[in-house]
Amino acid sequence: MNEKCTSLCPCQSGKIYQDCCQPLHQQSKIAETAEQLMRSRYSAFVLQHIDYIVETTVPSQQALLDYQALKQWAAQTQWLGLEVVKHSPTLDKIHSAVEFNAKFANADREQIHHEKSLFVKVGKHWYFADPTVPLPTMKQPCICGSGKKFKHCCGVMLCQFYGKN
Numbered sequence: 001m002n003e004k005c006t007s008l009c010p011c012q013s014g015k016i017y018q019d020c021c022q023p024l025h026q027q028s029k030i031a032e033t034a035e036q037l038m039r040s041r042y043s044a045f046v047l048q049h050i051d052y053i054v055e056t057t058v059p060s061q062q063a064l065l066d067y068q069a070l071k072q073w074a075a076q077t078q079w080l081g082l083e084v085v086k087h088s089p090t091l092d093k094i095h096s097a098v099e100f101n102a103k104f105a106n107a108d109r110e111q112i113h114h115e116k117s118l119f120v121k122v123g124k125h126w127y128f129a130d131p132t133v134p135l136p137t138m139k140q141p142c143i144c145g146s147g148k149k150f151k152h153c154c155g156v157m158l159c160q161f162y163g164k165n
């Protein structure tokens with residue numbers, strides 16, 4: 001076993017990486033909960049596994065992400081820890097929320113990023129709904145492909161979480 005296999009997972013679950021986020025990163029396992037997906041996205045940032053960040057964003061939003069900017073940001077950031085504050089698994093059938101604090105240092109300044117993230121289930125897979133990319137108007141079809149209008153689906157939740165639209 002190499003060092004990576006026996007070291008603790010960056011998501012701070014207390015498990016070793018091999019038994020925690022690695023199978024998700026290698027796509028040999030899917031995240032069963034939004035919290036698992038959120039943790040695996042955090043450890044993907046730590047490990048600068050940007051493909052995984054893209055793949056775990058709502059499919060219709062993936063092309064809108066700035067891959068190079070994400071890559072550069074991850075490379076410049078030193079991650080200092082993750083604390084999951086609250087996991088709300090059943091906002092409704094297909095939506096979950098995870099509230100967390102991520103501690104990091106950027107240009108030698110220590111910062112805490114606090115966020116309540118929205119996750120949406122499409123088929124068997126959980127995805128992160130990214131509030132930072134251009135979003136549809138409230139009357140347009142939802143980003144998640146549910147067939148509902150954005151305002152009756154992910155839109156209303158993003159609006160509550162981030163005060164958008």
Ligand SMILES: [Zn+2]
Binds near residue numbers: 011022043
């Ligand atoms: Zn992990």
Ligand SMILES: [Zn+2]
Binds near residue numbers: 143146
């Ligand atoms: Zn939706």
